[in-house]
Amino acid sequence: MQDRAQVRIKARINKREAVLRTAAQVFNEKGYLASTLDEVAERLNVTKPTLYYYVKNKEEILFECVRIGLTMLQEAIHDVGVSGGSAADKLTAAMRKYTEIVTMDFGMCVIRVGEDPLPAESQQKLRRIKAAIDLEFRELIAQGIAEGSVKPCDPKIAAFTIAGAISWVARWYQPNGDLSVDTIADQCIHFLSTGLYQPVTP
Amino acid sequence: MQDRAQVRIKARINKREAVLRTAAQVFNEKGYLASTLDEVAERLNVTKPTLYYYVKNKEEILFECVRIGLTMLQEAIHDVGVSGGSAADKLTAAMRKYTEIVTMDFGMCVIRVGEDPLPAESQQKLRRIKAAIDLEFRELIAQGIAEGSVKPCDPKIAAFTIAGAISWVARWYQPNGDLSVDTIADQCIHFLSTGLYQPVTP
Numbered sequence: 099m100q101d102r103a104q105v106r107i108k109a110r111i112n113k114r115e116a117v118l119r120t121a122a123q124v125f126n127e128k129g130y131l132a133s134t135l136d137e138v139a140e141r142l143n144v145t146k147p148t149l150y151y152y153v154k155n156k157e158e159i160l161f162e163c164v165r166i167g168l169t170m171l172q173e174a175i176h177d178v179g180v181s182g183g184s185a186a187d188k189l190t191a192a193m194r195k196y197t198e199i200v201t202m203d204f205g206m207c208v209i210r211v212g213e214d215p216l217p218a219e220s221q222q223k224l225r226r227i228k229a230a231i232d233l234e235f236r237e238l239i240a241q242g243i244a245e246g247s248v249k250p251c252d253p254k255i256a257a258f259t260i261a262g263a264i265s266w267v268a269r270w271y272q273p274n275g276d277l278s279v280d281t282i283a284d285q286c287i288h289f290l291s292t293g294l295y296q297p298v299t300p
Numbered sequence: 301m302q303d304r305a306q307v308r309i310k311a312r313i314n315k316r317e318a319v320l321r322t323a324a325q326v327f328n329e330k331g332y333l334a335s336t337l338d339e340v341a342e343r344l345n346v347t348k349p350t351l352y353y354y355v356k357n358k359e360e361i362l363f364e365c366v367r368i369g370l371t372m373l374q375e376a377i378h379d380v381g382v383s384g385g386s387a388a389d390k391l392t393a394a395m396r397k398y399t400e401i402v403t404m405d406f407g408m409c410v411i412r413v414g415e416d417p418l419p420a421e422s423q424q425k426l427r428r429i430k431a432a433i434d435l436e437f438r439e440l441i442a443q444g445i446a447e448g449s450v451k452p453c454d455p456k457i458a459a460f461t462i463a464g465a466i467s468w469v470a471r472w473y474q475p476n477g478d479l480s481v482d483t484i485a486d487q488c489i490h491f492l493s494t495g496l497y498q499p500v501t502p
Binding site for chain 1: 331332333388391416441444448450451453454457458460461462463464465467469471472487488490491492493494495498499
């Protein structure tokens with residue numbers, strides 16, 4: 099049986115995460131500048147002072163939203179990296195995971211808002227996670243070139259091209275629109291894997 | 301011979317454009333929130349009151365920077381659309397122009413800052429230009445499918461995938477870095493045209 103202190107701590111963590119998630123949703127819909135903590139409190143049906151029991155201020159909320167989103171991306175690409183299979187299988191799995199995460203609240207916040215509104219020190223912390231994710235992508239691409247599944251290319255440019263195409267999904271995806279995340283992921287990955295043009299037959 | 305009034309008007313337009321361009325550079329380097337008109341004035345070696353002779357405020361400057369960048373993209377894709385050649389030729393030319401523009405001051409500002417910090421009405425005006433650009437891209441892709449050069453796909457998803465991959469260049473391109481805009485454009489276009497993976501030979 100859990101003791102009462104543990105139950106309270108767990109409840110606090112869950113409530114904090116609800117505050118952050120709701121804030122991410124507001125940021126994603128309205129942009130960071132136009133978002134207010136009043137609106138976050140209203141959507142959660144709590145008073146604004148209650149919010150401050152879980153979070154310090156708007157800046158801390160954004161930092162946490164972006165940090166959680168980036169950590170989800172990092173864990174996903176790390177898990178893919180240590181899973182079995184060819185580099186091509188891993189790359190395809192990483193592209194799918196990446197698409198799924200950037201269409202979720204925290205992942206979307208990484209792309210739609212990002213670290214730009216934060217102070218320099220916070221920006222640096224978040225950019226270090228970004229750099230680590232980018233490195234994992236480049237390594238997978240380099241492995242793919244070595245195994246012969248990926249065309250010879252500059253892994254840096256290829257990694258940025260993939261990241262850009264998929265990150266953009268966070269900007270145009272509409273949660274209640276016609277296209278499901280699965281359909282978008284299938285078509286994006288197919289496009290990035292095989293290209294726009296029909297192969298020219300000699 | 302131009303009369304004096306004309307000369308004065310022309311000089312004013314040039315100076316205003318210098319103010320906007322310098323502001324775009326500051327926004328692109330530091331982010332919109334961290335940028336000040338003091339810094340813009342300093343870089344131009346003028347006083348802050350002088351700036352206000354050419355522009356109303358920071359918001360108007362951002363609106364104009366994004367509007368100019370979007371108009372450059374719109375004109376480029378329009379010019380490509382009315383030029384001769386196959387849809388594939390036009391698409392490739394459009395991707396190159398797009399890459400070039402998003403690595404220039406105003407084009408970069410469209411991607412690095414964008415319309416999010418602006419009031420709703422300004423955002424709507426700018427988003428209308430974005431929607432028009434997107435439509436031209438989709439039409440070129442649909443023409444490419446019809447002529448047989450582009451693989452069957454959803455033109456909406458394909459247009460967003462291309463726009464995302466190329467727009468991302470504005471985020472990671474370093475004007476004084478190792479990679480020239482030409483090299484980046486060549487490799488990005490090659491990647492998007494032919495895909496990441498080696499074709500599987502049956």
